[in-house]
Amino acid sequence: MESQRVIPVIRFSQENMSPSSSCWISTCQDVRKAFEINGCFLAIYEEISMEQCKQVFQAVDKLFDLPVETKAKNTSTIPNFGYIGPESYTRPLYESMGIENATNLESVQSFTNLMWPSGNTHFCGLLYSHSKQMMELDNMVTKTMFASYGVEKHHELCVKSKGNLVRVMKYGVPMSDGPNIGLPPHCDMGFITILHQNQVNGLEIETKDGHWISVEFPPSSFIVIAGDALKEWSNDRVHAVTHKVTMSGNESRYSLGQFSHPMKIGTLEELIASSSAV
Numbered sequence: 001m002e003s004q005r006v007i008p009v010i011r012f013s014q015e016n017m018s019p020s021s022s023c024w025i026s027t028c029q030d031v032r033k034a035f036e037i038n039g040c041f042l043a044i045y046e047e048i049s050m051e052q053c054k055q056v057f058q059a060v061d062k063l064f065d066l067p068v069e070t071k072a073k074n075t076s077t078i079p080n081f082g083y084i085g086p087e088s089y090t091r092p093l094y095e096s097m098g099i100e101n102a103t104n105l106e107s108v109q110s111f112t113n114l115m116w117p118s119g120n121t122h123f124c125g126l127l128y129s130h131s132k133q134m135m136e137l138d139n140m141v142t143k144t145m146f147a148s149y150g151v152e153k154h155h156e157l158c159v160k161s162k163g164n165l166v167r168v169m170k171y172g173v174p175m176s177d178g179p180n181i182g183l184p185p186h187c188d189m190g191f192i193t194i195l196h197q198n199q200v201n202g203l204e205i206e207t208k209d210g211h212w213i214s215v216e217f218p219p220s221s222f223i224v225i226a227g228d229a230l231k232e233w234s235n236d237r238v239h240a241v242t243h244k245v246t247m248s249g250n251e252s253r254y255s256l257g258q259f260s261h262p263m264k265i266g267t268l269e270e271l272i273a274s275s276s277a278v
């Protein structure tokens with residue numbers, strides 16, 4: 001019971017990620033345990049510097065300062081992938097924008113040009129390199145998870161077929177007598193979400209025994225959240241964790257999430273069967 005109520009912290013250093021290192025096996029086991037018991041964990045990932053994260057959130061702050069008509073140009077053929085403005089009853093403080101395939105320079109460029117028709121090379125370069133680095137972390141997470149289930153040889157295919165969406169989010173300051181709902185309780189639909197924030201807390205995770213715990217982000221940490229598609233892929237081994245955002249205090253909260261989803265891999269059962277076949 002207690003292990004559910006503390007979010008596990010797992011270090012993703014170059015050293016831990018080498019299959020020949022002494023901690024490789026334990027890292028893989030920790031990832032699997034966290035996904036199965038908690039449905040999430042905090043990854044310490046120092047390859048992305050804290051200075052870079054600070055710059056990203058400063059750039060995102062300027063992005064949200066653009067007029068609503070400009071932000072609304074961020075559209076998508078996929079529902080909820082583009083600009084989402086505040087919704088008075090369900091999420092009055094929430095606003096977000098999505099960049100599809102943010103690990104592809106042209107996608108980030110076309111998003112940037114929509115927002116700043118005269119260009120913004122700083123934003124474009126920053127978001128592109130940040131998204132690529134977050135995807136590297138995502139790939140390490142899948143690699144350790146695949147290894148822990150004995151299906152590591154299929155990991156490359158999973159990496160190659162991954163689609164992704166980077167979503168930047170702003171949560172406004174609640175009025176003293178107004179609602180403080182940032183985002184109502186939900187599970188993510190995709191495979192894996194990797195998320196971090198500026199210095200303002202607000203994310204809460206529901207444990208399997210129904211307790212809500214507030215997420216505190218240690219330095220250089222990113223929360224890794226299992227979504228419904230990962231639960232389904234794993235035949236319910238992995239727990240898709242319910243989470244929500246509650247706002248307090250007098251500072252806006254910014255978060256950036258990367259949502260990834262492999263397109264064409266068999267289910268875990270199928271991969272296990274093909275890994276054990278001679």
Ligand SMILES: O=C(O)CCC(=O)C(=O)O
Binds near residue numbers: 169183188195197245
């Ligand atoms: O902003 C956050 O911390 C959570 C965002 C979230 O849960 C989502 O976009 O699905």
Ligand SMILES: [Fe+2]
Binds near residue numbers: 186188243
């Ligand atoms: Fe979510």
